[in-house]
Amino acid sequence: MSTTPTTPAAEFAGRTALVTGGASGIGLAVARLLATAGAAVVVADYDEESARKAAAQLESTGARAAAVRMDVTDPASVEAGVRFTVETFGALHLAVNNAGIAGPSAPTGAYPVEDWDRVVATNLSGVFYSMRHELPAIVAAGGGAIVNMSSILGTNGFAGSPAYVAAKHGVVGLTKSAALEYAAQNVRIIAVGPGFIDTPLLRNADPQAREHLISLHPAGRLGTAEEVAELTVFLLSEKASFIHGSYHLVDGGYSAP
Ligand code: NDP
Numbered sequence: 001m002s003t004t005p006t007t008p009a010a011e012f013a014g015r016t017a018l019v020t021g022g023a024s025g026i027g028l029a030v031a032r033l034l035a036t037a038g039a040a041v042v043v044a045d046y047d048e049e050s051a052r053k054a055a056a057q058l059e060s061t062g063a064r065a066a067a068v069r070m071d072v073t074d075p076a077s078v079e080a081g082v083r084f085t086v087e088t089f090g091a092l093h094l095a096v097n098n099a100g101i102a103g104p105s106a107p108t109g110a111y112p113v114e115d116w117d118r119v120v121a122t123n124l125s126g127v128f129y130s131m132r133h134e135l136p137a138i139v140a141a142g143g144g145a146i147v148n149m150s151s152i153l154g155t156n157g158f159a160g161s162p163a164y165v166a167a168k169h170g171v172v173g174l175t176k177s178a179a180l181e182y183a184a185q186n187v188r189i190i191a192v193g194p195g196f197i198d199t200p201l202l203r204n205a206d207p208q209a210r211e212h213l214i215s216l217h218p219a220g221r222l223g224t225a226e227e228v229a230e231l232t233v234f235l236l237s238e239k240a241s242f243i244h245g246s247y248h249l250v251d252g253g254y255s256a257p
Pocket of ligand 1: 020021025026027047098101149193194195196
């Protein structure tokens with residue numbers, strides 16, 4: 001008996017995905033790849049204008065896409081964004097909790113409290129608020145998958161970034177716990193740990209800092225948003241059907257030593 005291979009375009013047909021921080025960098029690359037593979041994609045971002053532009057770009061390629069303004073630090077905004085997704089496309093199956101900020105660089109003893117609060121609110125509480133509202137919708141749709149964007153700093157320390165490192169470690173723990181809770185309901189929850197990636201997040205790095213970051217990667221360069229998107233979309237796909245609660249690196253060898 002011959003089997004017809006699944007075409008990439010059909011892989012996510014009939015599936016709806018929500019991507020937070022989807023207007024820029026890694027989130028935008030994930031949104032593009034999901035749309036190319038047939039998913040209806042909601043681009044959720046703090047910056048509504050950029051989210052609209054990103055969704056329009058996806059639609060111009062024939063994909064089904066929509067934009068919603070979402071501030072992941074605000075549970076009511078997240079709830080409204082998930083509701084918008086379900087109302088617009090009928091269900092939610094896949095989510096990428098990717099919105100994040102870098103925060104300033106300072107040692108722990110001098111780290112400004114307001115920056116700690118802002119980074120943790122965005123990078124950790126934002127993932128919790130997102131899952132808090134996505135999970136009931138995904139369960140109601142019969143199951144699906146969530147990728148939470150952590151970092152290599154989800155398991156390694158990094159001097160000068162206490163809030164970022166603590167939040168990204170928190171994302172790994174939150175992912176594991178939620179995966180235990182929801183595996184039996186056909187929801188896979190996974191964390192991705194990118195190395196330093198060449199996106200607008202690194203916009204404030206001066207050339208010297210950038211060279212230092214590059215030197216931390218045996219691959220000899222920063223990663224691209226598309227390289228992170230490839231792993232993320234694989235993990236969301238049925239090809240990853242036995243992958244639950246784990247943390248997957250895409251880091252040019254950063255964590256190998
Ligand atoms: P970008 O800055 O390019 O994209 C992040 C997006 O998230 C932006 O559109 C930003 O909007 C949005 N955002 C920020 N705060 C909020 C919020 N409160 N609610 C909704 N959206 C928000 O960054 P990257 O693509 O590089 O980063 C994506 C994720 O990957 C982050 O979680 C980051 O920590 C993680 N990561 C990045 C690495 C890197 O080296 N680039 C390495 C490892 C992990 P706006 O521009 O308006 O602020």
